[in-house]
């Protein structure tokens with residue numbers, strides 16, 4: 001086997017997902033070398049509070065995965081750069097050709113992820129909607145020209161879990177508390193409960209799967225916060241549990257999209273969305289209805305989605321189609 005060529009990239013954000021991504025990447029380094037002749041090298045790590053660091057030669061994923069404090073490899077030896085822009089410029093100078101962004105996104109302006117728009121780079125985002133479940137890649141590579149006409153989906157695990165817990169007898173505050181203890185709900189769960197997170201994801205899917213050009217403001221949105229617990233329990237007892245359903249439909253070139261709590265009929269595949277399990281059902285012209293279920297995803301599935309985008313980019317480069325890329329994961 002030839003010596004693998006370095007595949008240098010920057011990591012923006014070093015939280016739970018990044019910490020799961022490094023060992024996953026390390027465990028597949030030999031495979032990447034065998035299949036694609038590349039060796040993943042982390043040229044820099046940047047975070048809002050710890051600072052932005054670029055290493056002249058970079059550190060390979062396997063060495064970094066063996067470290068108990070990977071960030072320290074950068075922060076203890078190097079001077080921090082001024083900001084994320086300086087980080088990217090310096091990273092490019094050090095040979096990095098990819099930026100993997102794993103930050104908590106700003107929900108109103110999409111920053112810092114949308115930096116890529118200004119730099120004319122490729123932007124892959126498989127993990128943004130359903131962790132590692134292939135949706136963008138499925139439509140783009142596996143089912144080309146299938147013509148997806150609409151989708152229905154459960155895209156927000158916090159509301160799925162909270163509704164499931166209320167069905168089991170918990171009050172809304174208790175259900176939220178329990179979801180927080182399980183590490184699913186954030187400290188401030190408003191974006192999830194009020195449907196904003198599902199609205200962003202619905203927008204992403206409407207624009208990628210249905211070739212729309214809508215903004216989140218064009219999605220009809222209603223959260224679960226005002227649903228009486230008795231209504232939620234009665235619906236579950238009747239065999240039609242209520243879930244926050246994302247829906248988008250393309251008709252005559254127009255997209256109609258919504259995020260609303262709906263009772264699910266007993267034969268509805270979305271009923272598989274118990275706890276944190278996510279479900280999506282695609283109505284296609286050429287393949288009828290296709291449904292995918294992601295059973296109780298963890299951070300590993302999110303990390304895998306990032307890894308799968310990295311592999312896609314490497315494959316494209318091999319075919320001479322790839323340029324640098326930005327990657328953004330978001331739940």
Ligand SMILES: NC(=O)c1ccc[n+]([C@@H]2O[C@H](COP(=O)([O-])OP(=O)(O)OC[C@H]3O[C@@H](n4cnc5c(N)ncnc54)[C@H](OP(=O)(O)O)[C@@H]3O)[C@@H](O)[C@H]2O)c1
Pocket residue numbers: 012013014015016017018046047048049050051084102103104105111112127131298299302329330331
């Ligand atoms: N955890 C999951 O299971 C999961 C699943 C699906 C999707 N996601 C999504 O994946 C992303 C990362 O999640 P996570 O769990 O890894 O989050 P996290 O543990 O909170 O880590 C976020 C990281 O991003 C950095 N950061 C935030 N804003 C930044 C900014 N403006 N500039 C530079 N760095 C910034 C933080 O830096 P500081 O620490 O210095 O503030 C931190 O290192 C989020 O968008 C999340 O919604 C997570």
